[in-house]
Amino acid sequence: GAVVSQHPSWVICKSGTSVKIECRSLDFQATTMFWYRQFPKQSLMLMATSNEGSKATYEQGVEKDKFLINHASLTLSTLTVTSAHPEDSSFYICSAVRGHNSPLHFGNGTRLTVT
Amino acid sequence: KNEVEQSPQNLTAQEGEFITINCSYSVGISALHWLQQHPGGGIVSLFMLSSGKKKHGRLIATINIQEKHSSLHITASHPRDSAVYICAVDGSGNTGKLIFGQGTTLQVKP
Numbered sequence: 079g080a081v082v083s084q085h086p087s088w089v090i091c092k093s094g095t096s097v098k099i100e101c102r103s104l105d106f107q108a109t110t111m112f113w114y115r116q117f118p119k120q121s122l123m124l125m126a127t128s129n130e131g132s133k134a135t136y137e138q139g140v141e142k143d144k145f146l147i148n149h150a151s152l153t154l155s156t157l158t159v160t161s162a163h164p165e166d167s168s169f170y171i172c173s174a175v176r177g178h179n180s181p182l183h184f185g186n187g188t189r190l191t192v193t
Numbered sequence: 194k195n196e197v198e199q200s201p202q203n204l205t206a207q208e209g210e211f212i213t214i215n216c217s218y219s220v221g222i223s224a225l226h227w228l229q230q231h232p233g234g235g236i237v238s239l240f241m242l243s244s245g246k247k248k249h250g251r252l253i254a255t256i257n258i259q260e261k262h263s264s265l266h267i268t269a270s271h272p273r274d275s276a277v278y279i280c281a282v283d284g285s286g287n288t289g290k291l292i293f294g295q296g297t298t299l300q301v302k303p
Contacts, residue, residue, distance in 0.1 A: 110289055116234075121279060121293045169234055175289040182226065182289050184236035 080106050082174050084185025091162055091192055099157045099188045101172035107152035108174035112182075113145075116169040128155045162192040196220050199280050199294040206301050212267040214297045216280030219261065223286050227254050227265050228279040230296070236279075239265070270301045 081104040091097050101111055110129050114122040126147050128134045134147035144166075146158040155174075159166055171187040197218045206212050216225070227239040240247050240254040242263075247254050251270075256263040267274055277298050281291040 112289060112291075121295045122281075123293075124290065127288075127290055171234070171236065173236075173289070178286070178288060179224075180289070181238045181241045182291070183238065184228075187234040187236075189234070 080174075080176070080183045082108075082172065082183045082185045084172055084188055086188055087186060088189040089191070091190070093163055093192055094161055096158055096160045097162055097190060099159075099170055099172075099190075101155045101157070101174065101185050103153045103174045103183070106174075106176050106183075108155075109152070109177045111149060111155040111172055111174045113147060113155070113157050114171050114173070116171065116187075122171065125157075159190065162190070164192045166190065167192045195295065196292050197280055197282055197294040199278075199297050201297060202295065203298045204300070206270050206299070208271055208301055208303050210270050210301075212270050212274075212299065212301075214265045214278050214280075214299070216263045216265070216294055217261060218263075218280075218282045218292075220282065220284045220292065222258075222261075222282040222284050224283040225256055225263050226281045226283065226291060227263075228281060230277040230279060232276070239278075267299075272301045272303050275300050 083102045085100045113125045116122050125140045126134045126136045128149040130149045130152050136142045149155040172185045173182040200215045224243045229237045251268045253266040277296045279296045280294040
C-alpha cells in the first residue's frame, strides 16, 4: 500500500528556534499534501493545503509566516515552525493524495514540544 | 454545532461484541472517510465512500446520503481494535480537504 513517511517522529526544541518537519510519499507521487495539528484529546485541525510547485493555501487563523510550508517536489512537503513558542507544542501530522477521488495516506505524525 | 458529529464519544466493549459508531454531517459532501488513530498517533485510512456500503475484513461502513449519516461497524471486536475512530467528510469535490469529527475512543476489553 501507499506509504507516507514523516520525520522526525518527535522533537524537543527551545523557544525561539525553528523546527522543520518533513513529509514524504515513498511510493507514489502526491499531487496534494495536507498539514494538520492535533491538541490532546481533540480531533485534527487542517492547517494548510500544499500543492507541488505552488504556494500553500492556509486555513483561517493559521499564520503563514509562522508555519512555512514548502512543497518542492511531488514526493516531499516540509512544514517549518518558525520562532517556536510553548503554545506551538502539539502533534503535527501530514497526509498525501495521488489525485482526485483518491484515499488519503497519513504520516505517523510529529510530536513537537517547545520548552 | 460542529459540521461533523460522532457518537458515542467513548465506547467500551467486551471482546467479541458487535460495535457501531455513528457519524452525522450537515454539509454537502463528495465523500466520507473513516479513519483509525492508534495510541501512538498514527492514522490509517479505513474507508472512503460516497454511497452504499463497503466491507473490509471485520469492518463495515455504510452511508446514507439523503439522511447525511454514516455508520462504522466492527464485528467480533478484539482488543487490538482499541483506537480512536474518526469520521471525516470531503466537501471540496474529492480533493482530500477534510472536515473532521471529534472522534470516538473505543476500548475493547479481553
